[in-house]
Amino acid sequence: MTRKRPQRELGGLLGGAQALTQAGPEVQRLPLEQLRPYGSQPRRYIGTEELERLTRSVREQGVLQPLLVRPASSGGGFEIAAGERRYRAALAAGLAEVPVLVRPLTDLQMIEVGLVENLQREGLSPIDETEGLLRLIALRLDLTPGGARQALMANLRNPDPQQVALLEDVFALVGQQTWQSFAKNKLRMLQWPPEVLEAMRSHGLPYSVAGIVAAVADEHRPRLLDMALGGATGRELRGAVAALRPIPPADPLVVRQLEQVRRTLGHPRFLQQLGRGQEAELKKWLKQMPKWMRERVEEGADPT
CATH class of the missing domain: 1.10.10 (Arc Repressor Mutant, subunit A)
Structure with a gap:
């Protein structure tokens, strides 16, 4: 069964900061060399086939949905909050730049956005x-x-x-x-x-x-x-x-008792020497036999 994915807008994940994710005239294009994945994104692995399909789409149509990024705290450039798959596909397709929304996201917001974006897609392990x-x-x-x-x-x-x-x-x-x-x-x-x-x-x-x-x-x-x-x-x-699993050794006492029962019941004169009351008790005892054992007896199977 396919797991149902949450379908919530990213803006709604940021509490009062919903405007941070709304596209508008702020969409700009940045060189791929200025972008890098955020280190705490939940998706560690993207399947080869999945990436190839997305790369073909990007090569034919470009990146249609802007990536959500924030200015990096050190080293310059920008960290990707949402859109790492699109970023990788753009690299594989040989694009020089992609559309982005730049927002001042906190670490918590970065993880929330990245996690939920991936949860809304199939394939997250x-x-x-x-x-x-x-x-x-x-x-x-x-x-x-x-x-x-x-x-x-x-x-x-x-x-x-x-x-x-x-x-x-x-x-x-x-x-x-x-x-x-x-x-x-x-x-x-x-x-x-x-x-x-x-x-x-x-x-x-x-x-x-x-x-x-x-x-x-x-x-x-x-x-x-x-x-x-x-x-x-x-x-x-x-x-x-x-x-x-190794087969545990049988209880020696149980083995001796079962062997004695087998010899007693198998003796030719045993049934002939039973009184009427004893025979009725024997039948009652046999009816109380566990179901799995009764089935084996009726089939004539070797209980071992």
């Missing part, structure tokens, strides 16, 4: 999405990403009303999950092995499948990862994982 949200939460709570992770887990145990209000505002912004679900299910992804995270970014490995691969021991992970990248389903991967 779950890991990039998770890291982007964590950076946004960290800015809103005035913490490091590590501190933001701790705050999320702490609020699950003992909610702080002020922090919870900020968290709910962030997740209303992206409009696709709750902060509780994010903390319980997505944060653990950041601790997965690097090769699994890279497969999610570069090859689009689904979150649910990646979780199965991430949980296996190091020595088995390469084979499971190859299976997953080759198109194996979650069921197939779980079957492969189950086959890796």
Whole structure:
């Protein structure tokens, strides 16, 4: 199922600064050499095919939507808040300049705009999405990403009303999950092995499948990862994982008791020596047999 993307205008993401993103006579053209991606944008990987399609479009029609940029705080030039894909496509198409809107955006606004712009498109990997949200939460709570992770887990145990209000505002912004679900299910992804995270970014490995691969021991992970990248389903991967588990030894006491039952019931004279009441009790006992065992007995299958 395709995940529903939030469809909010970028102006609405900046609170009272909506005018910052409205196009008008302020649109100008800047040389590509003066632009650079902002270092905290959520999208780390752009697929080759996706970039090639956009490059063809830019080569034929140019860049139709202005990039949103801000003056760089150091080194001169401008940092891209929204439009990094268009920037890369323009470079690949050999353009010299692109249309831009220059706005005095804060770090928080830069991350908000970049994150939501990417969330409105298909193709943002779950890991990039998770890291982007964590950076946004960290800015809103005035913490490091590590501190933001701790705050999320702490609020699950003992909610702080002020922090919870900020968290709910962030997740209303992206409009696709709750902060509780994010903390319980997505944060653990950041601790997965690097090769699994890279497969999610570069090859689009689904979150649910990646979780199965991430949980296996190091020595088995390469084979499971190859299976997953080759198109194996979650069921197939779980079957492969189950086959890796050693079969635990049977309880010796249970083995002795079952062997005694087998010899007793299999004795030729056993049924002949039963009284009427004992035979009725035996039938009742057989009816209480677990369903899976009764099916094996009826099929005549070897229970081993």
